[in-house]
Amino acid sequence: xxxxxxxxxxxxxxxxxxxxxxxxxxxxxxxxxxxxxxxxxxxxxxxxxxxxxxxxxxxxxxxxxxxxxxxxxxxxxxx
Amino acid sequence: xxxxxxxxxxxxxxxxxxxxxxxxxxxxxxxxxxxxxxxxxxxxxxxxxxxxxxxxxxxxxxxxxxxxxxxxxxxxxxxxxxxxxxxxxxxxxxxxxxxxxxxxxxxxxxxxxxxxxxxxxxxxxxxxxxxxxxxxxxxxxxxxxxxxxxxxxxxxxxxxxxxxxxxxxxxxxxxxxxxxxxxxxxxxxxxxxxxxxxxxxxxxxxxxxxxxxxxxxxxxxxxxxxxxxxxxxxxxxxxxxxxxxxxxxxxxxxxxxxxxxxxxxxxxxxxxxxxxxxxxxxxxxxxxxxxxxxxxxxxxxxxxxxxxxxxxxxxxxxxxxxxxxxxxxxxxxxxxxxxxxxxxxxxxxxxxxxxxxxxxxxxxxxxxxxxxxxxxxxxxxxxxxxxxxxxxxxxxxxxxxxxxxxxxxxxxxxxxxxxxxxxxxxxxxxxxxxxxxxxxxxxxxxxxxxxxxxxxxxxxxxxxxxxxxxxxxxxxxxxxxxxxxxxxxxxxxxxxxxxxxxxxxxxxxxxxxxxxxxxxxxxxxxxxxxxxxxxxxxxxxxxxxxxxxxxxxxxxxxxxxxxxxxxxxxxxxxxxxxxxxxxxxxxxxxxxxxxxxxxxxxxxxxxxxxxxxxxxxxxxxxxxxxxxxxxxxxxxxxxxxxxxxxxxxxxxxxxxxxxxxxxxxxxxxxxxxxxxxxxxxxxxxxxxxxxxxxxxxxxxxxxxxxxxxxxxxxxxxxxx
Numbered sequence: 118x119x120x121x122x123x124x125x126x127x128x129x130x131x132x133x134x135x136x137x138x139x140x141x142x143x144x145x146x147x148x149x150x151x152x153x154x155x156x157x158x159x160x161x162x163x164x165x166x167x168x169x170x171x172x173x174x175x176x177x178x179x180x181x182x183x184x185x186x187x188x189x190x191x192x193x194x195x196x
Numbered sequence: 197x198x199x200x201x202x203x204x205x206x207x208x209x210x211x212x213x214x215x216x217x218x219x220x221x222x223x224x225x226x227x228x229x230x231x232x233x234x235x236x237x238x239x240x241x242x243x244x245x246x247x248x249x250x251x252x253x254x255x256x257x258x259x260x261x262x263x264x265x266x267x268x269x270x271x272x273x274x275x276x277x278x279x280x281x282x283x284x285x286x287x288x289x290x291x292x293x294x295x296x297x298x299x300x301x302x303x304x305x306x307x308x309x310x311x312x313x314x315x316x317x318x319x320x321x322x323x324x325x326x327x328x329x330x331x332x333x334x335x336x337x338x339x340x341x342x343x344x345x346x347x348x349x350x351x352x353x354x355x356x357x358x359x360x361x362x363x364x365x366x367x368x369x370x371x372x373x374x375x376x377x378x379x380x381x382x383x384x385x386x387x388x389x390x391x392x393x394x395x396x397x398x399x400x401x402x403x404x405x406x407x408x409x410x411x412x413x414x415x416x417x418x419x420x421x422x423x424x425x426x427x428x429x430x431x432x433x434x435x436x437x438x439x440x441x442x443x444x445x446x447x448x449x450x451x452x453x454x455x456x457x458x459x460x461x462x463x464x465x466x467x468x469x470x471x472x473x474x475x476x477x478x479x480x481x482x483x484x485x486x487x488x489x490x491x492x493x494x495x496x497x498x499x500x501x502x503x504x505x506x507x508x509x510x511x512x513x514x515x516x517x518x519x520x521x522x523x524x525x526x527x528x529x530x531x532x533x534x535x536x537x538x539x540x541x542x543x544x545x546x547x548x549x550x551x552x553x554x555x556x557x558x559x560x561x562x563x564x565x566x567x568x569x570x571x572x573x574x575x576x577x578x579x580x581x582x583x584x585x586x587x588x589x590x591x592x593x594x595x596x597x598x599x600x601x602x603x604x605x606x607x608x609x610x611x612x613x614x615x616x617x618x619x620x621x622x623x624x625x626x627x628x629x630x631x632x633x634x635x636x637x638x639x640x641x642x643x644x645x646x647x648x649x650x651x652x653x654x655x656x657x658x659x660x661x662x663x664x665x666x667x668x669x670x671x672x673x674x675x676x677x678x679x680x681x682x683x684x685x686x687x688x689x690x691x692x693x694x695x696x697x698x699x700x701x702x703x704x705x706x707x708x709x710x711x712x713x714x715x716x717x718x719x720x721x722x723x724x725x726x727x728x729x730x731x732x733x734x735x736x737x738x739x740x741x742x743x744x745x746x747x748x749x750x751x752x753x754x755x756x757x758x759x760x761x762x763x764x765x766x767x768x769x770x771x772x773x774x775x776x777x778x779x780x781x782x783x784x785x786x787x788x789x790x791x792x793x794x795x796x797x798x799x800x801x802x803x804x805x806x807x808x809x810x811x812x813x814x815x816x817x818x819x820x821x822x823x824x825x826x827x828x829x830x831x832x833x834x835x836x837x838x839x840x841x842x843x844x845x846x847x848x849x850x851x852x853x854x855x856x857x858x859x860x861x862x863x864x865x866x867x868x869x870x871x872x873x874x875x876x877x878x879x880x881x882x883x884x885x886x887x888x889x890x891x892x893x894x895x896x897x898x899x900x901x902x903x904x905x906x907x908x909x910x911x912x913x914x915x916x
Contacts, residue, residue, distance in 0.1 A: 123595070125591045125592065125595075125618065126580075126583070126584055126588050126591070126617070126618060127583065127584075127618075137591070137613070137616070137618040137619075138591055138612075138613035138616065138618065166575055166580075166793065167592065167791075167792065167793050169592070169595050169596055171898075172595060172596050172597035172607075172764075172898055172899060173596075173799075173801070173899075174596075174791070174793065174797060174799075186595075188591075188592070188595035190591075190592055190595075191575075191579070191580065192575030192576045192579050192580040193576065193580045193584070193588045193589065193592055193792065194576035194577075194580045194581055194586075194588075194589070194788075194792050194794065194828070194831050195580075195581065195585065195586025195587065195588060195589045195617075195643065195659075195660045195828075196586060196589070196660070196661075196781060196782060196785050196787065196827065196828065
């Protein structure tokens with residue numbers, strides 16, 4: 118199944134020729150967790166601070182579903 | 197003879213008159229500042245002198261070095277010296293003669309560096325009003341040991357140094373401004389009248405080497421909300437005030453007439469100086485002129501034309517170390533309060549930054565070092581903020597579906613990435629700007645940035661809330677347009693958030709189209725001209741909405757709602773509704789636990805836990821705002837149990853107090869009680885602690901949520 122992934126704020130350095138915020142599809146096995154996805158695309162787990170699935174905060178053991186929007190962030194803040 | 201040398205010396209005292217001379221001599225000074233026009237005048241005098249054969253140097257007259265002393269003494273006795281626009285000491289006259297003798301050129305006769313003597317010399321112009329307190333006017337050394345309050349009465353044109361009353365000694369920043377406003381300002385007064393006061397105070401730790409402690413509080417009754425206001429700014433002023441031993445300055449009364457004034461403060465004292473030559477100028481030019489006159493290191497607090505025209509969303513600004521007048525105490529219209537008192541600028545000259553008195557320096561140093569480590573070790577303070585600045589939030593707030601788009605119509609904007617912090621960093625670096633920059637010396641988070649614009653000017657910084665209000669809020673996806681709108685606000689002296697909310701309301705009304713950057717720029721340019729539309733824009737979102745029949749006005753207590761929608765970041769919704777400040781994201785920044793995974797996690801789309809979250813954050817924020825620490829230390833402090841005790845340790849080491857972390861909570865609660873008491877006296881009730889109706893009736897995409905926290909729950913926020 119496919120999920121739609123976006124990486125931000127410097128995480129793009131772990132990917133080949135991807136820009137921050139640029140959506141890309143990733144084929145994953147049924148039952149894959151967010152942690153599995155990170156391993157598959159090659160972003161070290163300790164570099165990811167906030168993970169949003171369809172705009173909601175989820176832990177790394179969250180099991181992904183078809184078509185979900187995955188947004189990955191390092192530590193960010195402001196205000 | 198040597199007229200131009202004397203002219204150069206006198207320039208500072210009567211710049212405007214020199215431009216008159218330039219005109220009289222047939223020079224074209226169109227478009228020049230007074231200062232530049234004065235230079236033209238002096239050059240013209242030089243040419244005229246040469247034309248009519250006046251000797252250009254004393255050597256040509258056979259004067260020797262040994263003659264200078266007698267000549268200077270005679271000059272001092274000359275009747276003309278009494279009417280000279282700038283009083284000269286014997287040394288000054290000697291200096292001018294020496295330059296003339298050696299043909300060194302006039303540039304050396306007057307230097308604007310503080311080391312030259314211009315600081316204390318303005319006391320001769322009879323229109324200047326000097327602070328006469330002897331304790332104060334001699335040396336800062338004694339004064340800074342015993343902090344003072346500087347009171348400037350604009351009705352009487354009187355400056356006074358007062359001892360700090362016992363009850364104010366342990367207060368600083370917001371704690372002090374709010375307490376003084378409650379104590380001294382009648383809550384029902386006209387915000388732009390003679391009974392309102394503008395109180396400016398550095399935080400408790402400002403001016404020491406506590407990291408990131410240079411925040412400045414500006415307080416008064418807000419002409420925008422009608423309630424109490426504390427607006428908080430970075431920049432270099434707070435540290436300088438603290439190093440001059442100034443606990444607070446109070447601007448009060450109203451002057452008769454239409455003349456403008458500025459206040460100059462240094463270790464010698466303070467004085468009120470006529471400033472009609474600065475009136476009508478933008479903040480960038482005003483700051484540049486003041487730095488030119490008084491030295492590049494001075495801090496300049498100023499207002500723009502919006503403040504002069506008493507617009508209800510005018511801000512008070514001050515500069516960063518580079519001289520950019522972009523560090524705003526922006527919200528709530530305090531720029532109009534300063535304008536009502538006819539104060540165009542306050543120049544603070546103090547060479548020290550980190551030398552405010554500390555009772556136990558060793559203990560303080562250890563605590564400050566520990567606090568630095570706490571900040572640097574935290575992922576947001578140590579890595580996130582220093583990499584991309586606050587606008588790194590654009591993408592995460594968009595992904596979270598909480599980015600108010602098209603005047604709060606939905607929670608995601610397709611063009612968000614185009615105006616994001618990542619994009620900003622990319623463009624800034626490409627154009628030779630900076631992706632990271634400190635707003636004041638000693639800040640280790642360095643969340644500011646320097647964005648070079650296509651026209652060659654620089655906007656520094658572009659903060660997230662500004663990028664949001666001029667970007668997604670107007671459906672504009674062009675960072676150059678955002679920067680331009682930001683720059684206009686900085687220059688004319690408007691709060692960016694209020695201006696962006698107001699333009700959103702105007703777009704809703706069809707006055708400008710959504711997504712049209714040029715139309716937005718054109719509308720905002722009306723402010724400086726003072727046209728009817730410009731004045732409506734400067735009056736803020738609520739007035740603009742009423743003027744154009746818009747019911748979807750995103751504001752609480754008359755103040756525009758910032759960059760996080762209350763329907764999908766409900767903790768912030770509670771803060772917007774209840775803070776005494778009017779809608780203010782910083783007053784209880786629930787985005788932390790709602791979205792940023794700092795200080796725990798509370799689901800932003802649910803109502804559970806939001807009241808408690810907002811309450812705790814509002815209390816903590818009020819306390820942080822009293823210390824002069826940047827609110828962003830809260831990211832680390834919320835996650836590290838050592839954070840609050842270390843702040844308390846720094847305060848105890850500095851003041852010899854024995855506070856505990858519980859006292860910090862009590863201080864935060866006390867500040868909120870004081871502010872709510874003022875608002876109650878001003879006529880505010882529970883009905884003012886509510887969000888606009890449309891947030892409770894319109895579903896918000898993508899989470900399809902409404903603001904559903906009950907009124908009774910909102911009324912429990914301040915149950916302490």
